[in-house]
Amino acid sequence: xxxxxxxxxxxxxxxxxxxxxxxxxxxxxxxxxxxxxxxxxxxxxxxxxxxxxxxxxxxxxxxxxxxxxxxxxxxxxxxxxxxxxxxxxxxxxxxxxxxxxxxxxxxxxxxxxxxxxxxxxxxxxxxxxxxxxxxxxxxxxxxxxxxxxxxxxxxxxxxxxxxxxxxxxxxxxxxxxxxxxxxxxxxxxxxxxxxxxxxxxxxxxxxxxxxxxxxxxxxxxxxxxxxxxxxxxxxxxxxxxxxxxxxxxxxxxxxxxxxxxxxxxxxxxxxxxxxxxxxxxxxxxxxxxxxxxxxxxxxxxxxxxxxxxxxxxxxxxxxxxxxxxxxxxxxx
Numbered sequence: 001x002x003x004x005x006x007x008x009x010x011x012x013x014x015x016x017x018x019x020x021x022x023x024x025x026x027x028x029x030x031x032x033x034x035x036x037x038x039x040x041x042x043x044x045x046x047x048x049x050x051x052x053x054x055x056x057x058x059x060x061x062x063x064x065x066x067x068x069x070x071x072x073x074x075x076x077x078x079x080x081x082x083x084x085x086x087x088x089x090x091x092x093x094x095x096x097x098x099x100x101x102x103x104x105x106x107x108x109x110x111x112x113x114x115x116x117x118x119x120x121x122x123x124x125x126x127x128x129x130x131x132x133x134x135x136x137x138x139x140x141x142x143x144x145x146x147x148x149x150x151x152x153x154x155x156x157x158x159x160x161x162x163x164x165x166x167x168x169x170x171x172x173x174x175x176x177x178x179x180x181x182x183x184x185x186x187x188x189x190x191x192x193x194x195x196x197x198x199x200x201x202x203x204x205x206x207x208x209x210x211x212x213x214x215x216x217x218x219x220x221x222x223x224x225x226x227x228x229x230x231x232x233x234x235x236x237x238x239x240x241x242x243x244x245x246x247x248x249x250x251x252x253x254x255x256x257x258x259x260x261x262x263x264x265x266x267x268x269x270x271x272x273x274x275x276x277x278x279x280x281x282x283x284x285x286x287x288x289x290x291x292x293x294x295x296x297x298x299x300x301x302x303x304x305x306x307x308x309x310x311x312x313x314x315x316x317x318x319x320x321x322x323x324x325x326x327x328x329x330x331x332x
Contacts, residue, residue: 018331
Protein backbone atom coordinates (compact mmCIF):
# COMPACT_ATOMS: atom_id res chain seq x y z
CA UNK A 1 0.00 0.00 0.00
CA UNK A 2 1.15 3.52 -0.76
CA UNK A 3 -0.27 6.76 0.62
CA UNK A 4 -0.85 9.41 -2.05
CA UNK A 5 -3.01 12.47 -2.58
CA UNK A 6 -5.68 12.71 -5.26
CA UNK A 7 -4.72 15.94 -6.99
CA UNK A 8 -0.96 15.59 -7.57
CA UNK A 9 -0.46 11.87 -6.82
CA UNK A 10 2.24 12.75 -4.30
CA UNK A 11 3.49 9.52 -2.72
CA UNK A 12 4.29 9.64 1.00
CA UNK A 13 7.58 7.97 1.86
CA UNK A 14 8.99 10.24 4.58
CA UNK A 15 7.66 10.88 8.10
CA UNK A 16 8.90 13.42 10.64
CA UNK A 17 8.09 12.50 14.24
CA UNK A 18 8.51 15.03 17.04
CA UNK A 19 9.35 13.40 20.35
CA UNK A 20 9.15 16.53 22.53
CA UNK A 21 8.16 20.18 22.48
CA UNK A 22 10.93 21.07 24.92
CA UNK A 23 14.24 22.63 23.89
CA UNK A 24 17.23 24.06 25.73
CA UNK A 25 17.63 26.89 23.17
CA UNK A 26 15.26 29.77 22.42
CA UNK A 27 15.84 30.57 18.74
CA UNK A 28 13.64 33.57 18.05
CA UNK A 29 12.24 32.13 14.80
CA UNK A 30 11.19 28.90 16.50
CA UNK A 31 10.38 29.16 20.19
CA UNK A 32 9.57 32.07 22.52
CA UNK A 33 11.51 32.43 25.77
CA UNK A 34 8.37 31.86 27.85
CA UNK A 35 6.22 29.07 26.47
CA UNK A 36 3.84 26.61 28.16
CA UNK A 37 4.95 23.02 27.64
CA UNK A 38 2.69 20.07 26.95
CA UNK A 39 1.86 17.98 30.02
CA UNK A 40 3.82 14.73 30.23
CA UNK A 41 0.63 12.62 30.04
CA UNK A 42 -0.30 14.27 26.74
CA UNK A 43 3.00 13.49 25.00
CA UNK A 44 3.12 10.48 22.71
CA UNK A 45 5.06 7.64 24.35
CA UNK A 46 7.92 5.73 22.75
CA UNK A 47 5.69 2.63 22.64
CA UNK A 48 2.99 4.58 20.79
CA UNK A 49 5.57 5.89 18.33
CA UNK A 50 6.56 2.27 17.66
CA UNK A 51 2.93 1.42 16.91
CA UNK A 52 2.74 4.25 14.41
CA UNK A 53 5.96 3.13 12.75
CA UNK A 54 4.43 -0.34 12.27
CA UNK A 55 1.52 1.31 10.47
CA UNK A 56 3.76 3.53 8.34
CA UNK A 57 5.78 0.46 7.41
CA UNK A 58 2.64 -1.03 5.85
CA UNK A 59 2.44 2.06 3.63
CA UNK A 60 6.02 1.57 2.41
CA UNK A 61 7.50 4.52 4.27
CA UNK A 62 11.27 4.45 3.74
CA UNK A 63 12.56 7.31 5.91
CA UNK A 64 11.65 8.60 9.38
CA UNK A 65 13.22 11.63 11.02
CA UNK A 66 13.00 12.29 14.77
CA UNK A 67 12.76 15.94 15.72
CA UNK A 68 11.67 18.15 18.61
CA UNK A 69 11.92 20.68 20.19
CA UNK A 70 15.30 19.15 20.86
CA UNK A 71 14.98 15.33 20.84
CA UNK A 72 17.93 14.73 23.17
CA UNK A 73 16.12 16.68 25.88
CA UNK A 74 13.70 13.78 26.23
CA UNK A 75 14.71 11.16 28.77
CA UNK A 76 15.64 7.82 27.24
CA UNK A 77 15.85 9.08 23.67
CA UNK A 78 19.24 7.54 22.95
CA UNK A 79 18.02 4.13 24.16
CA UNK A 80 14.84 4.49 22.13
CA UNK A 81 16.92 5.10 18.99
CA UNK A 82 18.77 1.84 19.58
CA UNK A 83 15.52 -0.06 20.09
CA UNK A 84 13.64 1.36 17.12
CA UNK A 85 16.61 0.91 14.79
CA UNK A 86 16.93 -2.77 15.71
CA UNK A 87 13.20 -3.39 15.38
CA UNK A 88 12.83 -1.69 11.98
CA UNK A 89 16.22 -2.18 10.26
CA UNK A 90 14.78 -1.53 6.78
CA UNK A 91 13.79 2.05 7.66
CA UNK A 92 16.29 4.90 7.34
CA UNK A 93 16.09 6.69 10.71
CA UNK A 94 17.50 10.19 10.98
CA UNK A 95 17.65 12.89 13.65
CA UNK A 96 17.48 16.68 13.66
CA UNK A 97 19.24 18.22 16.67
CA UNK A 98 20.87 21.42 17.88
CA UNK A 99 23.84 19.24 18.97
CA UNK A 100 24.24 20.97 22.34
CA UNK A 101 23.48 17.77 24.26
CA UNK A 102 25.61 15.44 22.18
CA UNK A 103 28.92 14.05 23.33
CA UNK A 104 31.36 11.39 22.15
CA UNK A 105 29.50 8.59 23.96
CA UNK A 106 26.10 9.49 22.49
CA UNK A 107 27.57 9.86 19.01
CA UNK A 108 29.13 6.38 19.24
CA UNK A 109 25.80 4.95 20.44
CA UNK A 110 24.02 6.55 17.48
CA UNK A 111 26.56 5.07 15.12
CA UNK A 112 26.24 1.64 16.75
CA UNK A 113 22.46 1.87 16.33
CA UNK A 114 22.91 2.36 12.60
CA UNK A 115 22.16 6.07 12.51
CA UNK A 116 24.12 7.50 9.60
CA UNK A 117 22.59 10.95 9.16
CA UNK A 118 22.32 13.92 11.51
CA UNK A 119 20.90 17.34 10.71
CA UNK A 120 22.40 19.97 13.02
CA UNK A 121 21.08 23.51 13.41
CA UNK A 122 23.72 26.24 13.36
CA UNK A 123 22.60 29.78 12.55
CA UNK A 124 25.77 31.69 13.41
CA UNK A 125 29.49 31.11 12.98
CA UNK A 126 30.59 33.16 15.94
CA UNK A 127 29.66 33.22 19.60
CA UNK A 128 27.81 36.54 19.47
CA UNK A 129 25.53 35.74 16.53
CA UNK A 130 24.80 32.29 17.91
CA UNK A 131 23.84 33.75 21.27
CA UNK A 132 21.78 36.56 19.71
CA UNK A 133 19.66 33.98 17.89
CA UNK A 134 19.49 31.16 20.45
CA UNK A 135 19.70 33.21 23.68
CA UNK A 136 22.21 30.68 24.97
CA UNK A 137 26.03 30.62 25.19
CA UNK A 138 26.62 27.19 23.63
CA UNK A 139 28.31 27.99 20.32
CA UNK A 140 31.60 26.23 21.10
CA UNK A 141 29.76 23.13 22.32
CA UNK A 142 27.90 22.84 19.00
CA UNK A 143 31.09 23.27 16.96
CA UNK A 144 32.83 20.64 19.11
CA UNK A 145 30.00 18.14 18.55
CA UNK A 146 29.84 18.83 14.82
CA UNK A 147 33.54 17.96 14.65
CA UNK A 148 33.05 14.82 16.76
CA UNK A 149 30.16 13.71 14.52
CA UNK A 150 32.25 14.21 11.39
CA UNK A 151 35.16 12.30 12.95
CA UNK A 152 32.77 9.44 13.77
CA UNK A 153 31.92 9.16 10.08
CA UNK A 154 28.32 10.40 10.26
CA UNK A 155 26.78 12.25 7.33
CA UNK A 156 26.19 15.78 8.58
CA UNK A 157 23.82 18.39 7.22
CA UNK A 158 24.05 21.84 8.78
CA UNK A 159 20.78 23.79 8.76
CA UNK A 160 21.14 27.57 8.63
CA UNK A 161 18.03 29.75 8.78
CA UNK A 162 19.08 32.74 6.68
CA UNK A 163 18.16 36.00 8.44
CA UNK A 164 18.74 39.40 6.89
CA UNK A 165 20.76 41.79 9.11
CA UNK A 166 21.27 39.01 11.68
CA UNK A 167 23.45 36.35 10.03
CA UNK A 168 23.41 37.45 6.38
CA UNK A 169 26.86 39.00 6.81
CA UNK A 170 28.20 35.47 7.46
CA UNK A 171 27.17 33.87 4.16
CA UNK A 172 30.81 33.99 3.03
CA UNK A 173 31.93 32.40 6.32
CA UNK A 174 29.37 29.61 5.96
CA UNK A 175 30.61 28.97 2.43
CA UNK A 176 34.17 28.65 3.73
CA UNK A 177 32.94 26.33 6.51
CA UNK A 178 31.32 24.05 3.92
CA UNK A 179 34.38 24.27 1.71
CA UNK A 180 36.63 22.92 4.47
CA UNK A 181 34.34 20.26 5.95
CA UNK A 182 32.65 17.13 4.52
CA UNK A 183 29.14 18.45 5.18
CA UNK A 184 26.07 19.64 3.34
CA UNK A 185 25.41 23.18 4.54
CA UNK A 186 21.84 24.23 3.78
CA UNK A 187 20.46 27.74 3.85
CA UNK A 188 16.76 27.70 4.72
CA UNK A 189 14.46 30.62 4.00
CA UNK A 190 12.82 32.14 7.09
CA UNK A 191 9.20 30.93 7.28
CA UNK A 192 6.13 32.61 8.87
CA UNK A 193 5.43 29.81 11.34
CA UNK A 194 4.31 30.55 14.91
CA UNK A 195 2.35 33.50 16.22
CA UNK A 196 4.60 33.96 19.26
CA UNK A 197 7.85 34.10 17.31
CA UNK A 198 9.41 37.11 15.59
CA UNK A 199 8.53 36.49 11.96
CA UNK A 200 8.82 39.60 9.78
CA UNK A 201 9.31 40.07 6.03
CA UNK A 202 12.31 42.29 6.73
CA UNK A 203 14.33 39.24 7.89
CA UNK A 204 13.59 37.12 4.80
CA UNK A 205 16.44 36.45 2.37
CA UNK A 206 15.29 34.60 -0.74
CA UNK A 207 17.12 31.79 -2.50
CA UNK A 208 18.18 33.99 -5.43
CA UNK A 209 19.76 36.59 -3.15
CA UNK A 210 21.58 33.93 -1.14
CA UNK A 211 22.88 32.26 -4.29
CA UNK A 212 24.05 35.54 -5.81
CA UNK A 213 25.92 36.36 -2.60
CA UNK A 214 27.55 32.92 -2.50
CA UNK A 215 28.72 33.29 -6.11
CA UNK A 216 30.62 36.44 -5.18
CA UNK A 217 32.90 34.35 -2.98
CA UNK A 218 33.12 30.99 -4.75
CA UNK A 219 32.35 29.01 -7.86
CA UNK A 220 29.35 26.73 -7.49
CA UNK A 221 28.04 24.01 -9.78
CA UNK A 222 24.47 22.77 -9.37
CA UNK A 223 24.09 19.03 -8.80
CA UNK A 224 21.15 17.68 -10.80
CA UNK A 225 18.66 14.90 -10.03
CA UNK A 226 20.12 13.54 -6.82
CA UNK A 227 16.70 12.90 -5.26
CA UNK A 228 13.33 13.57 -6.89
CA UNK A 229 11.88 14.45 -3.47
CA UNK A 230 14.70 16.60 -2.15
CA UNK A 231 13.67 20.02 -0.88
CA UNK A 232 17.19 21.39 -1.37
CA UNK A 233 18.92 22.55 -4.54
CA UNK A 234 22.48 21.27 -4.15
CA UNK A 235 25.74 22.80 -5.33
CA UNK A 236 29.32 21.60 -5.41
CA UNK A 237 31.96 24.12 -4.32
CA UNK A 238 35.04 24.48 -6.50
CA UNK A 239 38.07 23.19 -4.53
CA UNK A 240 35.77 22.34 -1.63
CA UNK A 241 34.96 19.08 0.12
CA UNK A 242 31.48 20.03 1.30
CA UNK A 243 28.30 21.06 -0.51
CA UNK A 244 25.85 23.95 -0.34
CA UNK A 245 22.08 23.47 -0.30
CA UNK A 246 19.28 26.01 -0.70
CA UNK A 247 15.80 25.33 0.67
CA UNK A 248 13.33 27.89 -0.61
CA UNK A 249 9.98 27.26 1.06
CA UNK A 250 8.97 30.87 0.44
CA UNK A 251 10.25 31.97 -2.97
CA UNK A 252 10.54 28.75 -5.03
CA UNK A 253 7.89 26.33 -3.78
CA UNK A 254 8.31 22.55 -3.97
CA UNK A 255 4.85 21.59 -2.66
CA UNK A 256 3.86 19.55 -5.71
CA UNK A 257 6.57 16.99 -4.97
CA UNK A 258 6.19 16.93 -1.17
CA UNK A 259 6.44 13.34 0.09
CA UNK A 260 6.23 13.92 3.84
CA UNK A 261 3.90 13.91 6.81
CA UNK A 262 4.47 15.11 10.37
CA UNK A 263 3.51 13.56 13.69
CA UNK A 264 3.50 16.08 16.54
CA UNK A 265 4.47 15.48 20.16
CA UNK A 266 0.76 15.15 20.97
CA UNK A 267 0.37 12.35 18.47
CA UNK A 268 -1.39 14.50 15.88
CA UNK A 269 -0.99 13.97 12.17
CA UNK A 270 -0.11 17.11 10.22
CA UNK A 271 -0.02 16.88 6.41
CA UNK A 272 1.52 20.32 5.75
CA UNK A 273 3.92 22.47 7.74
CA UNK A 274 1.94 25.60 6.84
CA UNK A 275 -1.48 24.26 7.84
CA UNK A 276 -2.78 24.08 11.41
CA UNK A 277 -5.16 21.28 10.42
CA UNK A 278 -4.32 18.20 12.49
CA UNK A 279 -5.78 14.71 12.91
CA UNK A 280 -5.74 13.23 16.41
CA UNK A 281 -4.22 9.76 16.45
CA UNK A 282 -3.30 9.45 20.13
CA UNK A 283 -6.85 8.72 21.41
CA UNK A 284 -7.04 5.77 19.01
CA UNK A 285 -3.63 4.45 20.08
CA UNK A 286 -4.71 4.65 23.73
CA UNK A 287 -8.12 3.02 23.26
CA UNK A 288 -7.76 -0.75 23.48
CA UNK A 289 -11.27 -1.17 22.05
CA UNK A 290 -10.42 0.63 18.82
CA UNK A 291 -8.40 -1.01 16.07
CA UNK A 292 -5.34 0.63 14.54
CA UNK A 293 -7.16 0.10 11.23
CA UNK A 294 -8.90 3.36 12.14
CA UNK A 295 -5.52 5.13 11.97
CA UNK A 296 -4.90 3.64 8.54
CA UNK A 297 -8.26 5.01 7.40
CA UNK A 298 -7.45 8.47 8.80
CA UNK A 299 -4.05 8.44 7.08
CA UNK A 300 -5.57 7.60 3.71
CA UNK A 301 -8.23 10.28 4.02
CA UNK A 302 -5.85 12.97 5.29
CA UNK A 303 -3.25 12.35 2.60
CA UNK A 304 -5.90 12.31 -0.13
CA UNK A 305 -6.70 15.92 0.87
CA UNK A 306 -3.11 16.96 1.60
CA UNK A 307 -2.73 20.76 1.51
CA UNK A 308 -0.57 22.79 -0.86
CA UNK A 309 1.57 25.04 1.33
CA UNK A 310 2.19 27.63 -1.38
CA UNK A 311 -1.57 28.21 -1.67
CA UNK A 312 -1.80 28.80 2.07
CA UNK A 313 1.15 31.20 1.89
CA UNK A 314 -0.48 33.18 -0.93
CA UNK A 315 -3.45 33.96 1.31
CA UNK A 316 -1.45 35.52 4.15
CA UNK A 317 -0.81 39.21 4.59
CA UNK A 318 2.65 40.73 5.09
CA UNK A 319 4.16 40.16 8.53
CA UNK A 320 1.40 37.71 9.54
CA UNK A 321 1.74 34.04 10.31
CA UNK A 322 0.56 31.30 8.01
CA UNK A 323 -0.04 29.00 10.99
CA UNK A 324 -0.31 29.71 14.72
CA UNK A 325 1.70 26.83 16.19
CA UNK A 326 5.39 27.58 16.48
CA UNK A 327 7.98 25.24 15.01
CA UNK A 328 8.86 23.51 18.29
CA UNK A 329 5.21 22.39 18.63
CA UNK A 330 5.07 21.09 15.06
CA UNK A 331 8.30 19.19 14.80
CA UNK A 332 10.45 21.28 12.51
